[in-house]
Amino acid sequence: MRFVLVVLFALILPCPPALAAPAVPAPLPIRDFFQSPEFSDMALSPDGKHLLATVRRDEQWSLVVLRVADLAPVVNLQLGEDDYVSSLRWKDENQFLFSVDKLTGSLLDDLRFVFLTRWYVGQADGSDPTPLIGGFGGIVDLLPDDPERILVSYYSGDSTYVMRIPLRGQWPRNPMKVLTPLRVVQGIVYDSKNNPRYIWGERIHGKSGAYVRRKDRWAPLKIWDEGEPERIPLAIDEERNLVFLAASDQGEPHRIDAVHMDSGETTPVLPSRTVEPEGLLMGDAGPVAAAYQDGRLDYRFVDKDSTVAKVYAGLVAAFPGQALSFEGRSKDDRLYLVRVYGDRNPGEYFLFDTQTGRARFLLAQRSWIKPDTMAAMQPVSFKARDGLELHGYLTLPPGREAKGLPLVLMPHGGPHGVRDRWGFDPEAQLLASRGYAVLQLNFRGSDGYGSRFRTAGYGQWGDAMVRDLLDGLGWAVAQGIADPRRVCAYGASYGAFSALQAAALAPDALQCTAGYVGVYSIPLMFKSGDTSESDLGRKFMARVMPEGPEAQRMQSPAYNAARIKVPVLLAHGKMDVRAPIDQFEFMRDQLAEAGNPPEVTIVEEKEGHGFVDLDRKVAYYEKLLAFLDKHTAGNR
Incomplete structure (x- = not known):
């Protein structure tokens, strides 16, 4: 077994060597980047004897209970074809609760609707799970003292x-x-x-x-x-x-x-600090530390003297250059479940035993990914044209100097309530493995930097938010990182919106642009899509969108199609409920009318907001890479 020794009562601790500098490997097949993790989500039972986890096999999810002693499965609950476990937790040492949702798109994992959720009570002895009477919004507390x-x-x-x-x-x-x-x-x-x-x-x-x-x-x-x-x-x-x-x-x-x-x-x-705290670790005597994603994830310790604080601090020190997520501990405080991950490490689970001082390796989420062959993601910061401080991430091709590289500008979706983070990003890793630098920016409107930063993006979907992206591109060119003759934009959902709008606002800055399951018309968002179907969604859009039909059209890439001069790729799922197919069709038709029809169009009949089927995913990324390569001078 693999162990890491952790000394509890010091903050500077013996630790395993850091990851080696990435070599220049043969690129992995596309499938390896997007194959589902072997294990995702894990919880430790209060008595420390069992682990609860979700497992993906043959494109179908199961919920398993593993015995900690030997990792043997004692419960295996196979879900329906389109089902996935959206939440799991132990009620007590014998009972656990889990919720099941229908997967309607790979980008909607965290945007599910309450009426789709089904809750169940399972037991560690393998008894059939019992449906929990529904009609509630969410579990507030498990009441561990009330069985x-x-x-x-x-x-x-x-x-x-x-x-x-x-x-x-x-x-x-x-x-x-x-x-x-x-x-x-x-x-x-x-x-x-x-x-x-x-x-x-x-x-x-x-x-x-x-x-x-x-x-x-x-x-x-x-x-x-x-x-x-x-x-x-x-x-x-x-x-x-x-x-x-x-x-x-x-x-x-x-x-x-x-x-x-x-x-x-x-x-x-x-x-x-620069960013919001993401969580407060509590011990028996109050708060121990707060987690921050300021570039990389780190912890600021409040209490450095208690045993619990020293356990947390010792574990953080034992895995330098990586991030730790504390997933739970046993009721007697002997065992701690920890997820270790990083920009090149998709995630591994360890179980730390305070009596032995050892962190026992349990499972790797994607065991076929070799971290020392992956690309490094480095935090970057610069000032936008109006002086606003912006932060993001630059992923560089392994073994390549950060000079004169072809670059993909890859904005995140959302756009509000989310942000790009330091960690393993399959899309960024795929592009870097094919020789591209990848620039991901937390433009104004992104989450995590305070409400003033978030609201600075309201009403600016197709204006200041996109200009932040273009300022980031200008920074990468000025630093000599990006070859200005080999730059493309690519994004999904709102990222597709901004990738197309960037080509409209700065026609000479890009060589191509690509949109995946995108929205392209703000006025159309008020008429179709699941956001517009609820009162809450309509009020949200009224709050964050440009005000008035004229401003909404001016800030929509579909209404700026005549200004887009570069080749365009559009990909969509016909079953998309968040960005319905009429968004794709309107953007396609507006480009055609302007004399620049999309060079590549991909429409999948059985996919939604983000492709789920692995074969269809692989086929999509093959076409995307071919499109990018064609317009960045045969980069591969």
Whole structure:
């Protein structure tokens, strides 16, 4: 077995050698980059004896329970053809809960709808899973000290309730429930008796609030609009009577404060940084550390003296140059489940034993990927034309000097509520393996940099957000990294929108552009697609889109088709519900009318918002690479 030794009581620790500098390998087949991971998602049972994981075999998902001692499967639940496990967790040492959704597109994994979700209760002894009575929005808490019930939220009109429901059998006729002042609950902090104490979320569209419950009534802690002062509860320390808040006063990234729950006295815990904190690791004596994705993932430690803090710090130090995600620990604090990953490492799971001081290797998510042959992703930053600081990532071909390279500008989708991150990116790795530099930028409107940065993108879908991308391209050219005669843009969803709009705003900056399952007309988004079908979706678009039909057309690539002079590739799934096929058809027809019909069109009858079938994925990327190669002087 593979082990890593971790010394608990020092922060500078013996560690395995860092990954070797990437060699210049023969490129992997396209299939290897996009084949589903062998294992994804993993949870450790409270007694530390079992692991819960999802497994992909022959393009079908299963849920398995593995015995920790020898990794032998003791439960194997095979799902339906289009099903996938969207959430899994242990209730106690014998019971686990999992949710199943229908996969309607590879880019919609985290954008599922509540009515598609089915919840089940499984058992470690292999008994058949039991459907959990539905009708709730999500699980708030597992109530580990109550073997028969869980705490859930459910929506009724414009309000959200919190209530306890049984794991088996019918709901009680008049269940005990707590009405919240929120329409959408985004976070709940509960006390040691599993009673909701603090809550935060959306009151009305665009208006959020945080509340504290005193004497069976909710009192507002803070109510805010985007960009106004925010106070988001993260955790409470009942022994010291403290609540920990993510706080922002002017839309800057959150700092973390400790506030006394009686006196209101505030004590700074961690200051604001370039990015928002992504999570707070809690120990028995309060917060241990906060995670930040500032370039690479790192942890800022608050508590450096407790045993739990030293375990976390020791594990971080034991894997230099990589990122760690702490996936859970056993109830007795002996075992810690850790996922280790990086820009060249798709992910590995380790189980750390505090008694032996060893981190035991469990499973690799993509064992066929050899990290030392992959491309490195390096954080970059520069200033946009208006002085705004922007951040992103540059992935370089292995073994190639960062000079005069063909480059693919690859904007992310979303665009709000998401961002590009440091880690293994199959598309970036594929392009780098074929000799391309890949530039991914967190343009204004991206998440993670504070609400002021996010709202700076509102109304700017086809303007300032795209100009940020072009400024990034200008930076790469000025640095000598990119050969300006061999640059193309490529993206999916909103990334496709901005890749086409970039070609319209700067016709001479690109040699080609490609859009995959994209939206191309803002006015059309208000008429078709699942976002426009709900009141919440329509209000969201009204808030973030350019205001008025004229501005919406001016900022849409389909209405700027006459300005796009470079060759275009368009790929789409006919079953796409997020960006319906009429978006593809309108963009195609507008280009044809302007005298520049798409050079390559790919329409898959049985695919949705992101292709799922591996063979169809491979065929798509073969055509994309051929298109890019053709217009960057035969790069491969």
